[in-house]
Amino acid sequence: xxxxxxxxxxxxxxxxxxxxxxxSQTLNHNVMYWYQQKxxxxxxxxxxxxxxxxxxxxxxxxxxxxxxxxxSFCFLDIRSPGLGDAAMxxxxxxxxxxxxxxxxxxxxxxxxxxx
Amino acid sequence: xxxVKQNSPSLSVQEGRIxxxxxxxxxxMFDYFLWYKKYPAEGPTFLISISSIKDKNEDGRFTVFLxxxxxxxxxxxxxxxxxDSAVYFCAASARDSGTYKYIFGTGTRLxxxx
Numbered sequence: 001x002x003x004x005x006x007x008x009x010x011x012x013x014x015x016x017x018x019x020x021x022x023x024s025q026t027l028n029h030n031v032m033y034w035y036q037q038k039x040x041x042x043x044x045x046x047x048x049x050x051x052x053x054x055x056x057x058x059x060x061x062x063x064x065x066x067x068x069x070x071x072s073f074c075f076l077d078i079r080s081p082g083l084g085d086a087a088m089x090x091x092x093x094x095x096x097x098x099x100x101x102x103x104x105x106x107x108x109x110x111x112x113x114x115x
Numbered sequence: 116x117x118x119v120k121q122n123s124p125s126l127s128v129q130e131g132r133i134x135x136x137x138x139x140x141x142x143x144m145f146d147y148f149l150w151y152k153k154y155p156a157e158g159p160t161f162l163i164s165i166s167s168i169k170d171k172n173e174d175g176r177f178t179v180f181l182x183x184x185x186x187x188x189x190x191x192x193x194x195x196x197x198x199d200s201a202v203y204f205c206a207a208s209a210r211d212s213g214t215y216k217y218i219f220g221t222g223t224r225l226x227x228x229x
Contacts, residue, residue, distance in 0.1 A: 004158070006158075009156075031214065040124070040221060040222075041221055042117070042119070042204070042218075042219040042220055042221045042222070043159075043204070043219045044219075045216055045217070045218075048214070048216070050213075050214055055212060055214070090158060090159070092158075094215075097214035097215055097216075098213070098214060098215070099215070100146065100147045100166070100208060100210075100215055101147065101164070101166075102215060103149075103161050103164075104161070104217060105161070106151075106158030106159045106160070107158050108156065108157050108158045109158055
């Protein structure tokens with residue numbers, strides 16, 4: 001089945017220690033998104049890639065970076081995690097993001113704990 | 116400032132009855148709306164959507180109603196089943212720099228009691 005896969009599902013890191021979260025997709029979609037969702041809050045878009053073009057949301061902290069080495073994979077790097085970065089991180093894909101009806105498909109998420 | 120609001124964090128409904136989940140938005144430029152369902156330990160999955168040119172869209176037990184003048188949409192589930200117990204997110208789609216992005220509400224946790 002075509003899907004969006006996130007690894008690991010649970011990640012524990014220490015305050016200030018860089019961490020990388022991974023997302024892969026078998027849907028061959030052009031667009032990949034990273035969302036942050038804190039407890040009882042709405043998923044918040046951090047950035048997205050349209051193919052190789054990176055699009056950062058204006059309020060995404062510099063501490064968050066992303067890489068997309070190929071169509072299938074996208075990584076979220078947190079350079080110096082703080083306690084406030086503990087959250088669920090959701091990866092999503094869409095075919096091209098250009099059509100209003102272009103649906104986003106989500107992975108299961110990675111829950112990040114910062115000690 | 117939240118542009119998409121789900122004011123009820125939780126809802127309990129008896130099996131077989133109707134579940135009504137509500138969502139309000141503030142930006143009149145939104146023209147496409149979606150509902151996602153999320154089970155524990157899984158990612159959100161698309162459930163149903165509606166374009167602003169319609170006021171109703173139906174898919175089996177699920178119907179979404181849109182009231183543009185009130186900037187309000189609702190999801191009706193009839194009849195509700197225990198398997199419908201999940202968190203439901205409302206989202207609005209907005210075009211920004213050439214691509215469409217979703218703005219989500221905070222979710223409503225639905226519990227269907229057997």
